[in-house]
Amino acid sequence: MSDDPRFELPRSVVGEAWEMGLAAANDLLARYMSSDRAGAVRLRQSQAVSVGFVDGDLQLVWAAD
Template sequence: MPIHPTLADWLEQALQAPLPEAVVGLSFNLSEGAAGDDAGFCIELVGTDRFDANDTDWPCDEIWAPPVREIELPFALTGQGWEACLAAVRAALLQALDTPRFGPRLTHQVEGIGLGFVDGDLDLLWQRAD
């Protein structure tokens, strides 16, 4: 199944330029959209200058964001509830990581990639093997 076009287009735009050398972690942060919007959830991408699989606060050390930091995700991708959104976005990002189009650009220099709701739990999507 192809990656949802909204997510694929945003990732393509976000990864046009190489990440700054100081970025060692990437975090995809989810949040609820404004009430009444057609999109119930938003996603943002930030780069951090540290990564620690044992400290879920590492995404707070943000030093980079792409020019379009955040987008709204359509319900066709996320579903209606936060659990469905998290599962769907996790699956879509894991699929992106597994493609030659996005995987190498996302993992080239970083030590780890996380996903979670802002002020919620953080799941590791990918971590460099030692």
């Protein structure tokens, strides 16, 4: 886990409802994880990558085989 695991998405991009924000974050991260960008390659070296709110459950986006 990073030192600061938070990442903020503006409401103007993801909408007002938290469900829409979570779905947008999940989609963005899943697409990023399938890219060849250096950060995505580094993330794929971890055991798992998830998305969620600080006070809520996490949704698994990617897991090592």
